[in-house]
Amino acid sequence: MLRYWVVALVMVVSSSQAAAEMVAPDVLVKQTTDIIMEKIQSEQALMESNPERLFSLVDEVVLPHFDFEKMSKWVLGKYWRKAEQTQRQQFVHEFRQLLVRTYAKALLENAGQTVDYLPLRAKADAVDVTVNTEVPQESGFPIPINYKMYQIEGKWKVYDVNIDGISLVTNYRTSFSSEIRKNGIDGLLAKLSSRTAAN
Secondary structure (H helix, E strand, O other), rough: HHHHHHHHHHHHOOOOHHHHHOOHHHHHHHOOOOOOOHHEEEEEEHHHHHHHHHHHHHHHHHHHEEEEEHHHHHHHOHHHHHHHHHHHHHHHHHHHHHHHHHHHHHHHOOOOOOOOEEOOOOOOOOOEEEEEEOOOOOOOOOEEEEEEEEOOOOOOEEEEEEEEEHHHHHHHOOOOOOOHHHHHHHHHHHHHHHHHOOO
C-alpha cells in the first residue's frame, strides 16, 4: 500500500507554469506527473547516494500543493480543538516531515509508474472536486487513486487522498488518536519528532 501513497504524492505536483495558468485540477494532475517523474529518473543515481536530495525534492516540489493545516485539523479531530497554538503549529510541521521522510525513500521504486486518468465529473465552476485515477496492475484490477482537491486563493490544493478505498486522513487519524490517548498530544509530537530524526 505504501508505494501507492507515494504515487499519490507524486501525482499532485504543480509546475510554476501550470499554477500560473490556473488549469483544471484533472489537467494539472496529468500534465505535471510527467514533469516530476522525469526529474526523479534523471537524478536517480544522485538520489540513491544522497537521500537528502530526494527529501528536498519532495519537500520543495510536491508537498506545497497539499493543505497541511486543513489535513492536520481533520487528522487530529477533537484533539486539534484541545491543542494549544504552539502544539498545532508543531503538529503541522511534524506531519509534513513525516510524509517527506516516509514517502521520499519509496519514490525511486515508482519511477516510470503508469497512470490512467478518468474523466473529471464536476461542474465548470466547482471549487471542490475529486480527481479520479487508476494505477494498472500486471494481474488483477487497477488500484483507484482519488484526490480530493479544493480551490483556495486561485490555486488547487489537495486535502485528502483515497487509495483503494482507504483515506490518507482517516488512516493517520486512527493511529494518531491511539497515540494521543496513551501519551497525550506532546507524546505524539515527541514520537513524530524522533521518527524524523531517526530517518
